Amino acid sequence: MTTGYFVGALLTAAHVLIVIITAVFVAANRRPSSAIAWVLAIVFIPFLGALAFLLVGIGRLPRDRREKQAQINRLMHERTPGLDAVGHREEWPDWLSSLVRLNVNLGSLPMVGGNRVALLPDYIGSITAMIEAIDTAVDYVHVEFYILVHDQTTAPFFDALARATARGVSVRVLSDYVTGLQFPRRAETRQILADMGAEWMPMLPLRPFSGHWQRPDMRNHRKLVVVDGAIGFTGSQNLIDSTYLKPGNIRRGLHWHELMMRVEGPLVRELDAVFVTDWFSESGHLLELDTTPVVIGSDPDLVDAQVIPSGPSFENENNLKLFVALIHKAERRISITSPYFVPDESALLAIVTAAARGVEVELFASEVADQTLVYHAQRSYYEALLRAGVKIYLYRSPTVLHSKHFSVDEDVAIIGSSNMDIRSFSLNMEVSVMVQGRDFVSALRRVEDDYRAASIQLDPSEWMNRPWRQKIPDNLARLTSSLQ
Structure with missing residues (x-):
């Protein structure tokens, strides 16, 4: 046996051993499709594939953050x-x-x-409603946004916070750290908050050299405002101009359409519990949870509702499990609005199965998008939906439909920050609200009617026969959705 042959056999055996070890390690507690995608990436591009896995392949937050979430969960159960x-x-x-x-x-x-819940489908109108609530604050204002920027549109909101601190109100603000690096006026925004006396903390900051390693693409995607535990807001809207201040968006005339909700009643303390959790995670200071007795009014317009926090601080994909369960329960109609629609296998199967059961299913997305890879990936799912009988409506350009909600039959609706995509299910910290109430669902249906009137409905035959130059980037982008 020659030396070259021996070295070659040894290298081959080592490569096979590495592949086996990699497959076992990568597959642990991971979807098969995701595990296979990672293994293939590591096998065919070993160095880059392994580096990518080490950077973004581990989908859990550090132990101390998960322990803080568990501590808050115990306190919530003991209220x-x-x-x-x-x-x-x-x-x-x-x-x-x-x-x-x-x-x-x-x-x-x-x-x-x-609970009294009102929908806020107007971008400026929702900011105005939040300002009006902040101007009533006497104790505290809690603000949490994925994107928070002081600009010409949001300046009145910051002015309201300044008026609150001048009255002696405690103002606490959270915004996502990494996302803040992608937008202008970050330093200016922080300085304005500091000058008014507000407390600001970054969410999910990157501190790799301080023993706090985590995936750099994990984000806190929540949006909420709580005033004195009496008035709350949540939904899809970030605190930034509707163009998102990006030169490319401005050149193309793009602007974002959102849906927020204003809440009064016991649900507000549940929204605040989400803020308290995130504040504890970032600051180490545990704010007091509201445990005062709940009084249920007799007004028939008051609704029952439940806050659903989700994200990698939990052991389960909370929003995915709820969404799939709701879809399976539907008997007559499902309306889904998601700007980024890249479902995992269970969500896609639930949707096409519902359509096969005779449920009327419709999806609202955008004709145009700001994220090229996600835009093409979600288009790759349209054929399966159309073949199942799902109606797809694309909101006309240049508006980006950024609202995130869906309704089931005439009884239940979900509104929040969560998209119907793998990132929202696994990597993002999200908050959603499930509302039971026919009047509320009817109001949401009217919002969906407005979407439909402003949208283009996809024709199944035209979509199936679109040119291959359009199908190829869609199908290639879909492959990347499994690398989670």
Whole structure:
């Protein structure tokens, strides 16, 4: 046996051993499709594939952050009995109780009654509503946004925060660290908050040399405002101009369309519990949770609702489990609005199965998008949906439909920060609200009617026969969605 042959055999054996070890390590607690994609990447481009896996292949937050989440969860379960009082249990669909229990087991927050909820589909109107609420604050204002920028559009919001601090109100602000690096006026925004006396903390900062290693692409994608535990806001909108201040967007005339909700009632304290969790995670200071008794009013317009926090600080994909369960429960109609629609296998199967069961299913997305890779990846799913009978509406350019919500039959709706995509299911910290109430769902249907009127409906035959030069980038981009 020659030396060259021996060395070659040894290298081959070493390569096979590395592949086996890699496959076992990568596949642990991971979707098969994701594991296969990572293994192939490491096998065919060993150095770059391994480096990419080490950077973005591990989908959990550091232990101390997960322990803080677990601590908050225990405190939430131990709060004053009666916080889960609801007002319309007799109107719930038969299946809703099991989903409420699912959400409590996963996210620790109960379904609460006595809430007044209003939809805010106007970009400037929602900022105005938040300003009006902040101007009533006497104790505290909690602000948490994925993107938070002081600009010409948001300046009145910051002015309201300054007026609050001048009155002696405690103002605490959270915004995502890495995302903030991508937008202008970051230093100016922080200085304005400091000058007014507000406390600001970055969410998920990168501190690799301080023993806090985490995936750099994990983001806190939540958006919420809480005023004195009495008024709350959440939804899809970031605190930035509707162009997102990007030169390319401005040249193309792009602007974002959002949906926020204004909440009064016991649900506000549940939204604040999400803020308290994130503030604790970033500052190490645990704010007091509201445990005062809940009083349910008799007004029939008050609704039952539940806050669903999700993200890599939890052991489960809370939002994915809820979304899939809801889709399977639908009997008549499902309307989904998601600007970034890149579902995992379970979500896609649930949707096409619902359509096959005779449920009327529709998806609202955008004709234009700001993220090229995601834009092409989501287009690769349209054929399967269209073949199943799903109606797809693309909101006309130059508006980017950024709202994130869906409704099931006439009874239940979800509104929040979560897209129907793998990133929102696995990597982003999200917050959603499940609302039970026919009047509320009807109001959301009217918003969806406006979307439909401003959209182009995809024709199945035209889509199936589109040129290959369009299909190729779509299919290639879809492959990247498994690298999670």
